[in-house]
Every structure is written in C-alpha cells, then in structure tokens.
Amino acid sequence: MAKITNICCLGAGYVGGPTCSVIALKCPEVKVTVADLSKERIAQWNSDKLPIYEPGLDKVVKTCRGRNLFFSTDITKAILEAELIFISVNTPTKIVGNGKGRAADLKYVEGAARLIANTAQNDKIVVEKSTVPVKAAESIANILKANQKPGVSYQVLSNPEFLAEGTAIDDLLNADRVLIGGEESSEGRKAIEALCSIYDHWIPRENIITTNTWSSELSKLAANAFLAQRISSINSLSAVCEATGADVSEVARAVGLDSRIGSKFLQASVGFGGSCFQKDILNLVYICECLNLLEVAAYWQQVIDMNEYQKSRFSIKIVEALFNTVSGKNICILGFAFKKNTGDTRESPSIFIANTLIQEGGSIRIYDPKVEEDQIFEDLTHPSITHSPELVRKNVTVYQDAYSACEGCHAIVVCTEWDEFTNLDYDQIYQKMMKPAYIFDGRKILNHQQLMSIGFHVQTIGKRI
Ligand SMILES: NC(=O)C1=CN([C@@H]2O[C@H](COP(=O)(O)OP(=O)(O)OC[C@H]3O[C@@H](n4cnc5c(N)ncnc54)[C@H](O)[C@@H]3O)[C@@H](O)[C@H]2O)C=CC1
Numbered sequence: 001m002a003k004i005t006n007i008c009c010l011g012a013g014y015v016g017g018p019t020c021s022v023i024a025l026k027c028p029e030v031k032v033t034v035a036d037l038s039k040e041r042i043a044q045w046n047s048d049k050l051p052i053y054e055p056g057l058d059k060v061v062k063t064c065r066g067r068n069l070f071f072s073t074d075i076t077k078a079i080l081e082a083e084l085i086f087i088s089v090n091t092p093t094k095i096v097g098n099g100k101g102r103a104a105d106l107k108y109v110e111g112a113a114r115l116i117a118n119t120a121q122n123d124k125i126v127v128e129k130s131t132v133p134v135k136a137a138e139s140i141a142n143i144l145k146a147n148q149k150p151g152v153s154y155q156v157l158s159n160p161e162f163l164a165e166g167t168a169i170d171d172l173l174n175a176d177r178v179l180i181g182g183e184e185s186s187e188g189r190k191a192i193e194a195l196c197s198i199y200d201h202w203i204p205r206e207n208i209i210t211t212n213t214w215s216s217e218l219s220k221l222a223a224n225a226f227l228a229q230r231i232s233s234i235n236s237l238s239a240v241c242e243a244t245g246a247d248v249s250e251v252a253r254a255v256g257l258d259s260r261i262g263s264k265f266l267q268a269s270v271g272f273g274g275s276c277f278q279k280d281i282l283n284l285v286y287i288c289e290c291l292n293l294l295e296v297a298a299y300w301q302q303v304i305d306m307n308e309y310q311k312s313r314f315s316i317k318i319v320e321a322l323f324n325t326v327s328g329k330n331i332c333i334l335g336f337a338f339k340k341n342t343g344d345t346r347e348s349p350s351i352f353i354a355n356t357l358i359q360e361g362g363s364i365r366i367y368d369p370k371v372e373e374d375q376i377f378e379d380l381t382h383p384s385i386t387h388s389p390e391l392v393r394k395n396v397t398v399y400q401d402a403y404s405a406c407e408g409c410h411a412i413v414v415c416t417e418w419d420e421f422t423n424l425d426y427d428q429i430y431q432k433m434m435k436p437a438y439i440f441d442g443r444k445i446l447n448h449q450q451l452m453s454i455g456f457h458v459q460t461i462g463k464r465i
C-alpha cells in the first residue's frame with residue numbers, strides 16, 4: 001500500500017474534530033478533511049468559535065486549518081479523494097425497538113458505511129473509530145461488500161479512541177496506546193501498516209498495539225467499563241464512609257498507593273456522567289445478555305445501578321438537610337458540564353440533581369463557565385427528563401457569574417469540579433446568602449474547615465462533617 005496522503009473523517013464531533021486536528025498537526029504532508037452532515041457544526045469548525053470547548057484545541061485548529069486541515073459538508077468529495085476514511089459518528093443508546101435502552105444504535109455507522117459504498121470509485125481503508133459493539137466491523141464490511149463497485153475493494157479496521165474530554169489534545173498527543181485491529185490476512189496487515197504509518201509520526205511504535213478486529217472492539221468497551229467500575233466502587237464506599245465516620249479520600253489514598261491498584265479514577269463524586277460510560281456499559285450488558293452470559297451482564301449492570309444510587313443519594317441528602325423541603329427556596333447549582341474543562345453536558349449528574357430539585361419545587365439558579373443557557377434548558381426540558389417543561393422554564397434561571405447566582409440563595413450545590421469554584425470568595429458569598437447557609441460539595445473540591453469557620457453548614461460525599 002502506497003503512503004497515505006489523503007484522509008477523510010465522517011463525523012465532526014468531540015472525537016472526529018480533535019483527533020483529525022492532531023493528525024493534521026503531526027502529518028503536515030497529509031490532507032485531512034473532516035466532513036459532517038450538519039452544516040451548522042461545520043460552519044462552527046470554520047469559524048473563530050469552535051463547536052466544542054477543549055483546552056489547546058483552538059491553537060491546533062488555527063495552525064492547520066486551510067493548510068492541510070479542512071472542515072466540509074461536501075462528504076462526496078471528501079470520500080472520493082481519501083485513501084483512508086475514519087467513521088467517527090455518534091453511536092447512542094437505542095431509544096426504540098429491539099434492545100431499546102441498552103443496545104448501541106448503529107444507524108449512523110450504517111449510514112456512513114452506505115455513503116462510502118455509494119461514493120467510492122477506488123480502494124479505501126475504512127477505519128471504525130466510533131465505539132461499537134463487538135463484530136460491528138463485520139457489519140460495516142458486509143455493507144461495503146454488498147454494494148461494492150467493480151474494481152473497488154475495502155479493508156475495515158477498528159481503531160477505537162481513548163481520549164477523555166477536557167484533556168483530549170494532551171491525550172491524543174501523548175496517548176498511552178493506540179489500538180488497531182484488522183483482518184488477519186495479507187491485505188489486512190497492509191491496511192494496519194498504512195494506519196500505523198500515520199500514528200508513527202508521533203506515537204512510539206511500542207505504544208501502537210495491533211490485534212484482531214474483535215479484540216480491538218471489545219477492548220474499547222472493556223476499558224470504559226473498567227474505568228467506570230472504579231468510580232462506582234469508590235462511590236459505593238463513600239456511602240459506607242458517611243455511615244461510619246471513615247473518610248473516602250483517605251480510603252482512596254490508602255488503596256491507590258498499592259501499585260497494583262493505582263491512584264487514578266478513585267475520586268468519589270456525585271456520580272459519573274459523560275456521553276460514553278453509561279452507553280458503553282449498557283452496550284456491554286446487552287451483548288452479554290445476547291450471548292446468554294447473564295451473570296456477566298448482571299455484574300456490569302451493577303456499575304450503572306451504583307451510579308444511579310449515588311446521584312439520587314446526593315439529591316436526597318440535599319433535600320433532607322434543607323428541613324426536608326426545598327419548595328420556594330433558591331438553590332444555586334455551580335457547574336452543569338459533566339466534568340471540568342468541557343462544555344459537554346451529556347449525561348451530566350447536574351441534570352439529574354437539578355431536575356430532582358425542580359420537581360421538589362425549588363427555585364434553581366445555574367452557573368457554568370462553559371455551558372450556554374440554551375443547552376441547559378434543552379437538557380432540562382428534554383422529554384426523557386421532565387413531563388413539565390413549563391415548570392423548568394418557570395423555576396430555572398441561568399447566571400453568567402457565580403457571585404450573582406449565589407446571592408440570596410439558601411444553598412449552593414457544587415456539581416462540577418471547575419477550578420474557579422475553589423477560588424471563589426466564600427466570605428463574600430456567605431454575607432449575601434439566606435441563613436442558615438448550606439454548601440453541598442458534590443466534588444470534594446472545597447476547603448470544608450474554612451467554609452465552616454465562615455458559618456456555612458457543609459455536606460460532602462464520603463465524609464461526615
Ligand atoms: N466524546 C468522547 O469523548 C468520546 C467518544 N467516543 C466515541 O466516538 C463516537 C463519536 O462520539 P462524539 O464525537 O462524542 O459524537 P458527536 O455526537 O459529538 O459527533 C458525531 C457527529 O457525527 C455526525 N454524523 C452522523 N452521521 C454522519 C454521516 N453519515 N456522515 C457524516 N457525519 C455524520 C453528526 O452530525 C455529529 O456531528 C461515539 O461512538 C463515541 O462513543 C470515543 C472516545 C471518546
């Protein structure tokens with residue numbers, strides 16, 4: 001296979017955008033086109049205000065855009081020109097039909113495969129970057145082959161993405177590993193080698209792992225399941241800590257110092273959010289059920305159940321502390337993104353907590369440094385969240401800064417660990433709050449002793465105060 005000189009990516013989202021920007025940065029001789037069906041998203045990628053907030057991304061895009069990085073809605077042209085095509089489209093949980101609520105919906109992946117099959121005039125390497133169920137590459141290959149034009153052949157690779165939002169650029173530049181799965185044939189090996197030659201530009205060879213397609217697909221689901229399982233494990237212990245007087249941070253520290261366990265992903269919290277952990281574990285559970293591995297399915301389902309428990313435990317704690325009623329009380333939620341350094345709100349625990357407090361009759365104020373007001377209302381009025389969007393519009397106000405959001409409130413609830421929340425002047429905030437003034441630190445980022453000396457009633461996760 002000759003050297004790759006032209007790459008296209010279908011899907012200009014949180015994965016396609018940053019991944020291809022970094023490829024363009026590191027491979028200046030390769031033309032990279034990120035193509036999407038959404039005109040609005042592509043227009044944003046071509047503007048000064050990118051559609052996603054990701055530290056370091058602006059700089060990379062500005063360096064490469066117009067040089068060897070292009071964002072386009074002309075999908076046909078992008079496919080025709082490319083030797084290698086990433087499929088980086090969304091794979092949400094199915095909301096209707098067989099496997100509803102658990103199975104991954106592959107309609108966008110299938111749509112992308114059909115677009116490629118209908119367009120391609122010469123050989124293509126098709127790389128599945130979206131997170132998919134095991135054996136999805138086989139379905140992609142089947143679609144491509146069933147619609148193959150004479151003289152055109154395809155190789156399908158699996159190359160799952162492990163970046164985390166908020167650290168995407170660093171994760172891409174310094175990836176722990178790049179995983180490439182392909183067919184065990186001479187053509188398959190050539191395709192794997194072609195993709196390796198792209199990552200070779202900046203990833204040491206020993207960190208590029210090649211394997212068969214199914215192992216690669218399953219490894220992605222496994223990695224997310226392991227990460228989420230650690231969070232659910234520490235969150236389960238946070239409940240034990242609150243009941244016994246142990247401190248979950250101390251427990252995490254002691255456990256994490258064991259080099260066999262390690263210290264990462266042991267931060268107890270209000271629960272994990274984000275677009276992938278829940279969807280990918282549900283997908284794994286569904287696959288196990290289909291394979292009649294019911295005990296395995298139940299094992300992983302528990303990771304999700306524990307997360308639901310953690311979110312509801314925290315919400316109940318807030319209501320109980322406020323004399324069992326929040327009706328008519330002003331409550332300020334600090335942080336709406338699912339984690340710091342992103343504007344992404346998909347499956348954010350803040351949505352769950354805000355919704356509980358709204359249903360209890362609270363008057364909710366929300367401030368997040370990177371989430372737009374429209375997004376907050378879209379999330380809170382979504383039919384899967386509420387049957388009463390009018391109540392949401394009546395009882396929720398979005399603020400542009402933390403100080404005005406907190407003014408006149410009975411309680412503050414920290415839902416996202418933004419650095420700016422640790423540096424607020426809580427003395428000043430306390431003066432302007434209703435008394436008794438409460439703080440519920442769902443991220444364990446504040447100085448609780450200092451807050452108590454100011455006069456706050458403080459509650460947090462995994463520690464009785
Ligand atoms: N968000 C994350 O941090 C990570 C996501 N993933 C996986 O990557 C995949 C993509 O995730 P995100 O980028 O977050 O999704 P996203 O929803 O941000 O972006 C997907 C994009 O694909 C576009 N699209 C759909 N069908 C298309 C087609 N036929 N042609 C061109 N564009 C099309 C959509 O318009 C959308 O802009 C998912 O499978 C996800 O599980 C993997 C690792 C990290």
Ligand SMILES: O=C(O)[C@H]1O[C@H](OP(=O)(O)OP(=O)(O)OC[C@H]2O[C@@H](n3ccc(=O)[nH]c3=O)[C@H](O)[C@@H]2O)[C@H](O)[C@@H](O)[C@@H]1O
Binds near residue numbers: 272
């Ligand atoms: O497949 C994906 O989409 C990605 O999912 C996660 O990345 P992401 O969801 O962007 O962010 P994480 O840093 O994993 O955080 C997920 C959630 O867990 C929470 N979390 C994380 C770590 C921790 O110790 N405690 C904790 O509560 C975060 O606050 C956040 O709500 C994985 O970390 C990535 O490797 C993976 O590629």
